[in-house]
Amino acid sequence: MPLSDYERRRLQALENDLAAEDPALARELGVGTPPRLWFRRWAGILVTLGGFGLLILGIAAHVPVLGVLGFLVMIGGACGYPPRWPAGSGPGPGQEASGP
Secondary structure, eight states, X not given: OOOOHHHHHHHHHHHHHHHHHOHHHXXXXXXXXXXXXXXXXXXXXXXXXXXXXXXXXXXXXXXXXXHHHHHXXXXXXXXXXXXXXXXXXXXXXXXXXXXX
């Protein structure tokens, strides 16, 4: 359903107000995913895969220490991976995620 003229004007006014109040946030929202978040996602994926490789190598070489180290690296990479909150859920800016 398309926006009415009033809704488009109101949305444009809100965008202008946001740009005037917080230009850095307006730029970030205009671009999409912040560059550091993109880097953290790929770093988390690569560290997790590297840990998985160490785990498999430790199992294949019959070296339990290497397998445990690989498991810990894999868990560390997965924990470092930033969460992706669906729109409208999860913590807002400056808020912590609350437990159940």
